[in-house]
Amino acid sequence: MNAKIIAIANQKGGVGKTTTCANLGIGLAMENKKVLLVDADPQGSLSISLGHSQPDSIDTTLATIMGKVITDTAFEPKEGILKHDEGVDLLPANIELSSMEVSLVNAMSRETILKQYLDTVKKQYDYILLDCMPSLGMLTINALAAADSVIVPVQADYLPAKGLEQLLQTIGKVRRQINPKLKIDGILLTMVDGRTNFAKDISALVRETYGGSIKVFNADIPRSVKAAEISAEGKSIFAHDPKGKVAEGYKSLTKEVLKIEKIRQKHKAGISR
Ligand code: ADP
Numbered sequence: 001m002n003a004k005i006i007a008i009a010n011q012k013g014g015v016g017k018t019t020t021c022a023n024l025g026i027g028l029a030m031e032n033k034k035v036l037l038v039d040a041d042p043q044g045s046l047s048i049s050l051g052h053s054q055p056d057s058i059d060t061t062l063a064t065i066m067g068k069v070i071t072d073t074a075f076e077p078k079e080g081i082l083k084h085d086e087g088v089d090l091l092p093a094n095i096e097l098s099s100m101e102v103s104l105v106n107a108m109s110r111e112t113i114l115k116q117y118l119d120t121v122k123k124q125y126d127y128i129l130l131d132c133m134p135s136l137g138m139l140t141i142n143a144l145a146a147a148d149s150v151i152v153p154v155q156a157d158y159l160p161a162k163g164l165e166q167l168l169q170t171i172g173k174v175r176r177q178i179n180p181k182l183k184i185d186g187i188l189l190t191m192v193d194g195r196t197n198f199a200k201d202i203s204a205l206v207r208e209t210y211g212g213s214i215k216v217f218n219a220d221i222p223r224s225v226k227a228a229e230i231s232a233e234g235k236s237i238f239a240h241d242p243k244g245k246v247a248e249g250y251k252s253l254t255k256e257v258l259k260i261e262k263i264r265q266k267h268k269a270g271i272s273r
């Protein structure tokens with residue numbers, strides 16, 4: 001195994017990054033993939049949504065491990081990793097991570113601290129998903145530097161806004177300077193209201209603007225209170241409302257993500273169709 005690492009990123013908050021990380025992760029686990037979810041947001045929302053309602057009381061978090069990488073201190077292979085009963089592993093985060101932006105400034109190889117950590121665990125997983133914080137600071141740069149690809153959740157109504165441009169610039173810069181193989185898997189439309197043609201319009205707009213270089217996932221995630229309820233319950237949409245439209249959306253997304261990987265593997269093997 002050599003995990004595919006996907007960063008779920010958008011510097012805008014409230015667009016569905018954390019919800020996507022948890023549900024895509026558990027979706028992949030349901031397809032028998034070994035999955036590690038990394039909470040890279042000091043708010044600890046991913047940790048909360050996977051059942052750790054008080055992340056600040058967790059002793060060992062991403063901050064602990066990144067601190068050890070920075071100071072060249074040894075750590076245990078599975079140190080800090082928690083298990084969720086729907087089959088995913090979680091490296092949690094809490095408020096301690098907020099001092100990391102500062103610690104990173106003076107660290108050697110500061111952009112690749114997270115990558116150095118993930119290199120030590122990636123053989124044990126098929127997928128590692130990174131739940132980014134809502135900023136383009138050092139933690140998000142670390143996630144982009146460590147990732148093979150990025151998924152960008154976008155609240156459908158916000159797509160034409162300036163924010164996406166900024167994110168794409170940052171991705172471009174990371175590609176040029178640190179991680180040339182970084183790909184954009186696609187834009188995921190989240191919180192889509194029942195306007196069936198709207199998602200199509202958005203896809204057309206993205207195609208017009210970025211000339212086919214950025215894809216919009218066919219799957220989109222409908223707006224539903226069911227999605228908002230799960231974080232309080234500490235479980236996925238597949239456990240909370242398995243027959244609902246949000247579960248259906250995340251299931252389709254899971255399938256698409258698996259398909260992208262299959263196509264890439266084929267390309268690598270030189271078997272083109
Ligand atoms: P981010 O991580 O980008 O800040 P979240 O995943 O935390 O975004 O989602 C922001 C808020 O919207 C949360 O309260 C979440 O429960 C809610 N939410 C997420 N997805 C949906 C959805 N499909 N429909 C309705 N509410 C949602």
Ligand code: MG
Binds near residue numbers: 018
């Ligand atoms: Mg979040």
